[in-house]
Amino acid sequence: MSASDLTGLTLKGALDALAEKRVSAVELAQAHIDAIAVANPHLNAYVLETPDKALEMARASDDRRARGEAGPLDGASLGIKDLFATKGVRSTAGSKIIGEFIPPYESTVTANLWRDGAVMLGKLNMDEFAMGSSNETSAFGPVVNPWKTRGSNQPLTPGGSSGGSAAAVAADLCLGATASDTGGSIRQPAAFTGTVGIKPTYGRCSRYGIVAFASSLDQAGPIAKTVEDAAILLRSMAGHDAKDSTSLDVETPDFTSFLGKSPKGLRIGVPKEYRIDGMPDEVAKLWDQGVEWLKAAGCEIKTVSLPHTKYALPAYYIIAPAEASSNLARYDGMRFGLRELGNGTLTDVYEQSRAKGFGEEVKRRILIGTYVLSAGYYDAYYLKAQKVRQRIADDFDAVFQEVDALLTPTAPSAAFALGDRVSDPVAMYLNDVFTVTVNLAGLPGISIPAGVDAGGLPLGLQLIGRALDEGTLFTLGGVVEQAAAFRAKPERWW
Template identity: 70%
Template sequence: MNNMPNSSSELTKLTLKAAVDGLKAKTFSSTELTNAFIGAIETANPALNAYVELTFDKAREQAAASDAKLAKGEGGALEGAPLGIKDLYCTAGVRTTACSGILENFVPTYESTVTQNLWDQGAVMLGKLNMDEFAMGSSNETSKWGSVVNPWKSRGSNAPLTPGGSSGGSASAVAADLCLAATASDTGGSIRQPAAFTGTVGIKPTYGRCSRYGMVAFASSLDQAGPITKTVEDAAIMLQVMCSHDVKDSTSLDLAIPDFSSFLGKSVKGLRVGIPDEYRLDGIPAEIDALWEQGIAWLKDAGAEIVRISLPHTKYALPCYYIIAPAEASSNLARYDGMRYGHRAEGVTSLTDTYEMSRSEGFGKEVKRRIMIGTYVLSAGFYDAYYVKALKVRRRIAEDFTKAFETCDVILTPATPSSAFELGDAAKAADPVAMYLNDVFTVTTNLAGLPGLSVPAGLDSQGLPLGLQVIGKALDEGTVLNIASVLEKAAGFTTKPGRWW
């Protein structure tokens, strides 16, 4: 009992692994830990806007139940560990809005499979985390509940920065110690880009590793659940619990889940690391390039072999993604029509008016833009010219990776083309394409269904975190985590944002 952290702020700084170990050792209780996080959220959330729904009463109940189990030496892998849940995951009896006005008062009667897995292993829910509306965005500015603020600040500036999107609430909460870890989701980089912007770890597993049942759909062939955590080890622990086969999701893989933690700390001697020529883009800040070179040097020092590879269709990935994702979104979001649940317009006189007004009032600008794009590319005259062509390009992108993996085991790239930018960035607000370019390094893995991870590896000249991305073969999250743990150790990234809230 003597090595117990002596204050609640020290409890919130713990990694998930240290917290779970401390709970099992009875160094502190889940109730103490949960109350420490509740205090931290009450202090920070008015400034950061990371949580949109607080479930403190539920958290205290779950913590008390966990303490009773832990007292008997029982409990699951996450027994008593307080987590944040992205507002995309349906939680029974707790409002779930995907941060959209159209779902403003939606309270699900069922639980998503991923969150059920977490509760089954004893996790505690602190609340629902802010996100871009329907996960559409790269800066967390499209949320009905307002922008999330990054806990990091540029050196010498007080301007609020984006935490990235769409999992901005998850990234901000983990970086600011407002939960031990958080669930997130990644359709084109929505786990990895926010992780890179906030100095946290984010992994998107192979498509189908995690069930999508009970996750509000954006683009069904691209969406995948994953965690944002403080360390690579924590990412392995969270992923272990989140992944499962699920008969309720036809795309869920019926395969055994390996012990992800067992891959950490293995030698990378002889592992071949691919460096794609096509990711050396014009106009990328020199610091991003320098960090990439540093990452290559770290892996070489650890005994890995560096291999130059080509992913020739990379330049078509963004246009391909921004045809397929909106097409699937326009189809998925057709169900929000003001009939069965969600927002319904008042004072309308016809069925058509009900549909049109409910959707017009309920959806935000970016979501409407993507629905319109999606409807356009799926329309009779343009289906072959755009959608079918994009599917063919997607196949080519997947083939590029298959060919590259004949000569390498993992691929190393930057995670993002910049560090966190200011909220309300005028250039990005005026030009959606400028915003979409944030996903330039991440969308390819979603199109190919591969695992990808962002690990914090350094700071830029403004004192803001930068991440490196590790991409693996399908179902080879273990090697991705192992390489990331080597980079994490070499980088020794322990900087935390200064507390200004």
């Protein structure tokens, strides 16, 4: 097989080829290493390439396979979002303030992947501390979407905060990638790059060893080429972890067993509040098309109401910054990371280290968060936002009495140009309008590439499920994937 044949494989295709001895883990890793060397100077998807480590892990994988001891992911070449601590490998969360930090420990999610035999190609670019919807807040510069609008050479955003993960999967620079989602950071980049992304139920994947943004919202998940690949990855990533008090002590099902099941009789809700003003026709039409696909597969369609949806973004942009301001207080120039001495006083070290270490968007969110938690404003903002959050969760509870899953668009538009919304934070925050409700309620959501806009850019549909019912999302996601028959790939310009 040629190198491009190898990198073009799906994760399932690669695992089958490895099992049938048609390819070795070393050949697979080398093909990806070569592809990264060519593409990364243009896409900036990887902030750290680890070719030596990848080949070492691949050789160990080939040895295990030769002994008949291969794990479920043995030999699979993956990219890791730079939010996950990787033992002995620099982990920065896209921020200057963490500097050249090399963790002496491994995140649980990545430890699970290595346990199952996966190979690490490197660390993927991301918005600083996962705060952003376009991967433009990274200390390492923006990621460039491998997709281009037809007839244009303008660089586009791959979405954020997991822009590096989405771009790397879309450009065949890894077989799959870890990502994280606090308000849409797996699903929106997946929609912008024609990939599949699932944010599982809160607590399904351990948060141990993942740099915290907003602890009650953050959740790890995979970005992959197909629904099946996402199911394979999530099975390895998930699992109870005693080191994370929010980790759910539940069994991890074989998510692939839900693929190919008949969706006949499943009730699908279409929330009327998601038909927002100014939604592009192409997004609305694709949503209607998605409804038709599910109807044709035997699903029952029902219009439902989630009345508190309109308050989701304001509530999210109070709760998430509040938690961020608390979580990021540990970055003070004292124990690790960047230290600016200033005039040498303790206060000056704190102030200078944070002023130079944090980017503008992170500073903005820390300031918002500190303000809404301050005396005199706590009740008016933070407490009220928490009450709204409960109402949003109650809306979902009520709707899931009547339906089994919800179908919505993933994002209000296709990928936009880099630089387009940097000066308008509110326009940037509106990217999360369809995704934040899922995080606020702790529910699972999956984005499936389902069509292209007039410029040939991918558009995604989102399915939202009951807590711990990722299985139904994989069943329905498979149906949408098959019906959409999305085969488009970005044309190689790098």
